[in-house]
Amino acid sequence: MTIKLRNARLIDGTGAEPYLAEIVIEGQRIASVAAEGTGDGQDSDATVIDVGGATVMPGLIDAHSHPSFLPEIDLAKMGDLPVEEHTLLTARNARLMLDQGFTSMLCAASAKPRLDLVVRNEINAGNLIGPRMLVASPELTVTGGVGDVRLPHMHRQSVEHVCDGVDQFRQTTRWYMREGVDHMKLDISGDEFIPYAKGRVTTMTDEEVAATCQVAHARGKRVAAHARSAESVKMCVRHGIEIIFHADFTDEEGLDLVAENKDKHFVAPAFGFLHTSRYEAGDWGLTPEVTASMGLDEQLESLIANMIELKKRGVRVLPGGDYFVPWNPMGNNARDLEHFVNFLEFSPMEAIESATRLGGELMLQPDDLGCIKAGYLADLLVLDGDPLKDIAILQNQSTFTGIMKDGVWHKEPPLSRSGDVEKWSISGSVTGAPEPVLR
């Protein structure tokens, strides 16, 4: 089946200026992209959709998703949900992500061992609707680390997998390799939300981190880490941890190390969670007094300075903001792009490139995902509006008139919008090589 999109104001994911284009999709891939009116005339057997100058851009890619997390900060409660309800919730959240324009997501941790991975498998088999997923193990933590909510007087397990010592890390990592995760997740540092292990504390030992990395890397799998402390970020570099989450308290030495190895690492600060915890969670008890006493002001300030510096040095910094708690809910994930623009010195185009082309690299499909180019998988969005003028429109589901994954419409745009071309301020003639033609 061939689909031709005409009069598309194309943002192709590479950072190139938008231009008016026609895009031909054959099966699951993009067959050709050409300036409007210069295509090879395949209209006869194609379904032609005139999008009327609407924006067409690659599907969004989220770098830190938690489809199996409840809207809940209390990890013990999250652990208590029976696995049957929990699986259904995970599937619903995956679909919600696709509804919001995310055609791919990298999961940061599963809330039970196999939740994210069975949903991934069902989506890949075509039995469930959702984005492409790369899935993690639950967070491996140590006794007294992030998420160890066990109580001394009773047996209890929550969303984390508690390991102590090299042997337990090695065995647990082998266990998750057998189950089929795409990457391991380690909680190397503490967190301001954990009174007994704050963010500057490094909870895991070098040997424990090395054990997981050794097992995962030997099987060709990656490792992702919750790494807030300065030392934890250095451990990520030392052990070749590909995906570094947070990096709030990185020091100069850590910044240098990450920058020197920028081709090996992705950094996803998970900005949304920290921002909303500081500024928008008063109704949930996180008043300015409480967040000040937790140290969220310094944490946010440090995170912002570090991300600006890493971006300047060419490190791949990606949006994906721990959206699951009620004040930072699942589905709002595109708000991270707005945060990148407002706080981290990204232009709207850079934020989009980060969530698309760099996302394709993060998903391990740099030649398949994240750009609208001939040969790439047809994951794309049709938007009524210009995200370069207002990046926040990406958060509004009603903006999306079309969402396509793998060449199949999840949301199908109307066949003709030709009357709208003028509405979107398209002018000038378009010939030959792609040139910016919009004012």
Ligand SMILES: [Zn+2]
């Ligand atoms: Zn997270």
